[in-house]
Amino acid sequence: MTLRGRKKGEAVPQGVVVRLPIYFRYLTELESAGVERIASAQLGEALDFTAAQIRSDLSYFGSFGQQGYGYNVSELLQQVKQILGLQRVYSMVLVGAGNLGKAIGSYEGFRKQGFDLKAIFDIDPHLIGNHHAGCVIRSLDELPEYLKENQTDIGIIATPKEAGQSVCDIFTAGGVPSIWNYSPTNLTVPDEVIVEDMHLTDSLLRLAFRLNERGFGGSSE
Template sequence: MDRENRVSITVIRRLPKYYRYLGELLKKGINRISSQELSKLTGFTASQIRQDLNNFGGFGQQGYGYNVEELRNQLGKILGLDRTYKTIIAGAGNLGQAVANYRGFEEAGFKILAMFDKNPKLIGLKIRDIEIKDVDEMENFIRENNIDIGIITTPKESAQDVADIFMRSGIRGIWNFAPADLKVDDKVIIENVHLNESLFTLSYFLKNESDYVRD
């Protein structure tokens, strides 16, 4: 996709929601849906849904709507979910273990090969079948296994050092849970998940309910 035709990040962030709801429809045995019906499920307008999907080609048929399975498969390809990503976690504390325990990632193609920590009490333990290794082994492990994604669940103070190791070792994608704004080079894509900021936003809207407008 060339620069002029790049899709906005706002549209891209809506695609996983479409993908999730289409999966729920398939589980219910629903094979066809209109943009109006999908609007009621997602909270986005029918017009917005059609515009979003038109960025990637014509998936619907006038008078028929969308084939649920076909649309979900196409969105999966657009999101890159038709391949497997080799993944590691840096930080094997409570948050890191919670991420490792979530089977949904593996079902979507994100295979966690190892966890890393500097706490000697954790090294050698396994979360499901994922071994916790010494952080000193992390750089070599990344190189030897061609890791695609590194997940950071360390304290803030260690996060940039971990990101530097990731970049030096050839990792292209970072999923950062540490409450820090990390510096990465242009070749690395980073997605930040700042839990406190999300919770503080919720707190704001609870206090100022009249300001809450659904997207």
């Protein structure tokens, strides 16, 4: 898994990490559409980035193109998958079987990329025992024991904000290396644990801000 290219060893800028999944998504579409080759200029046009940025981003990981030709779509897609770590399978555990938790659990988008939801936990006695997304919903009390017995790559938190930190603590105590957090709170974790936040409300507030920034009228309260 050594990374090639001139920038070997350098840290990958945040922006590159954000753009990689976008490249992945678009390349997947291109491949499905039967497109064989693409140049950075075309990619940039489609995704609204500069061609230089795309070439620069990819150069962190290697040289995947060819002068005078561009990139072979399938080959580049393969490389991007490799870069993102999609040659692996990831085991996931979900805590919180409310509306949001259920939606995440039954989302098809990542299951086919090798992200396997292995178990669901909740604290609500009414939900425990129900089936969802091919899993039985278990009591949160059983989570520490479960984590001892089952290697887990990603812990998903889809609880109200009050429970977010305590669930997170159970995950980190159980050795789960990464957290996908939908609970609207800032989690405190040991340095080595990776947290990826999905704060729905934050996203909506950014939208509201930009709406107002552009002098949008809107309805007054």
